[in-house]
Amino acid sequence: MSTPSSLAALRARLAAVATPAGRHGAVTFGDPAVDAHLPPGGLALGTLHEVAAEGLEAETGALTAAFAAVLLARLLARPGEARPAIWIARAADLYPPGLAAYGIDPARLLLVQSGGDALTLAAAEAALRDGAAAVVVAETGAFPRLAGRRLRLAAEARGSIGLVLRRWPYGRRPTETADGTAAATRWRLAPAPSRPEGREPGRPCWQVALVQARGGRPGGWVMALDGEEDGDAPHALRVVAALADASGRTPQRRRA
Numbered sequence: 001m002s003t004p005s006s007l008a009a010l011r012a013r014l015a016a017v018a019t020p021a022g023r024h025g026a027v028t029f030g031d032p033a034v035d036a037h038l039p040p041g042g043l044a045l046g047t048l049h050e051v052a053a054e055g056l057e058a059e060t061g062a063l064t065a066a067f068a069a070v071l072l073a074r075l076l077a078r079p080g081e082a083r084p085a086i087w088i089a090r091a092a093d094l095y096p097p098g099l100a101a102y103g104i105d106p107a108r109l110l111l112v113q114s115g116g117d118a119l120t121l122a123a124a125e126a127a128l129r130d131g132a133a134a135v136v137v138a139e140t141g142a143f144p145r146l147a148g149r150r151l152r153l154a155a156e157a158r159g160s161i162g163l164v165l166r167r168w169p170y171g172r173r174p175t176e177t178a179d180g181t182a183a184a185t186r187w188r189l190a191p192a193p194s195r196p197e198g199r200e201p202g203r204p205c206w207q208v209a210l211v212q213a214r215g216g217r218p219g220g221w222v223m224a225l226d227g228e229e230d231g232d233a234p235h236a237l238r239v240v241a242a243l244a245d246a247s248g249r250t251p252q253r254r255r256a
Contacts, residue, residue: 088112
């Protein structure tokens with residue numbers, strides 16, 4: 001007959017196997033309203049996360065890149081974290097000095113240009129397995145389920161974060177794609193009107209939808225970029241309103 005202590009130990013072992021995300025720690029978003037939806041109390045380290053946008057944003061990649069930059073700044077600023085970040089993309093249009101506005105030192109960012117989605121994912125897996133980078137960002141359109149699993153396992157083994165940004169830089173989005181369901185969290189972004197600050201337009205605002213969170217719960221918010229203007233400190237994303245629809249889709253207007 002099993003004792004209560006042995007049953008408790010077995011449950012703990014099963015929970016660790018079922019939900020490995022968070023065992024390497026987490027980095028907070030800086031707003032409790034978002035962190036409360038994530039089981040480790042923030043974005044889990046040592047796993048895979050996916051970020052996507054719709055429409056023109058999926059082609060330009062500007063919104064997902066800005067979101068990733070906010071996360072990178074907070075990840076690289078963790079005490080004792082000296083590793084760089086690696087950003088792998090097919091289109092060589094990222095401007096590293098512009099990331100300084102988010103609190104990122106461009107000297108800690110390594111850019112890799114790939115020849116396509118398959119090469120992007122292969123390079124991201126190799127970088128995650130090496131463990132020399134704190135974060136590996138991969139811009140890709142196609143994201144097969146098997147590739148997602150391989151990225152997640154590579155991230156778990158070395159404690160780095162894999163961040164997949166869904167992007168179709170040349171506008172040739174396929175009619176059918178296989179989503180990477182291996183990600184611990186999946187985010188959907190859309191632009192939102194900024195809130196005026198006096199006579200000024202105010203800080204950038206985004207619709208941020210957490211559509212999947214393993215061990216957590218989905219949610220949707222309008223978030224504003226909040227941080228120091230001089231770029232010396234990492235920015236945070238603070239919630240300014242809750243979204244009624246957590247899917248992140250912008251409501252469609254009816255035709256007259």
